[in-house]
Amino acid sequence: MSVRISGVDLPKSKRGVIGLTYLYGVGKSLSKRILCSIGIDENKKVESWSDDDISKIRKYISDHIKIEGELRSEIQFHIKRLMDIGCYVGTRHRKCLPLRGQKTKNNCRTRKGRKKTVANKKKVAT
Secondary structure (H helix, E strand, O other): OEEEEEEEEEEEEEEHHHHHHOOOOHHHHHHHHHHHHHHOOOEEEHHHHHHHHHHHHHHHHHHHHOOHHHHHHHHHHHHHHHHHHHHHHHHHHHOOOOOOOOOOOOOOHHHHOOOOOOOOOOOOOO
């Protein structure tokens, strides 16, 4: 039986702490906090969780944490707000350039995309 939490299948063979990190918005420290507050051993494998444990995890996550679609939409809303007010970070988002002060002369290919070659002007033959 696979464990499914908010539309994501967790890997069976992983430890509980690592398995919960497969959810968008849940890192290692947050997954430790979730399991500690519920009272499940973090070294226990996902496949050995009982139905009661799974339901406790689902309830805790739905009550206390934003994950997956809700978190993604909130982040997109924040980016759109920055673009609308026209702040520096918003304009960098609009131009698809790095946001946090990195140099752009040589690097940042992942953000800018593939090189766009600009041809030289042809010289007029006399």
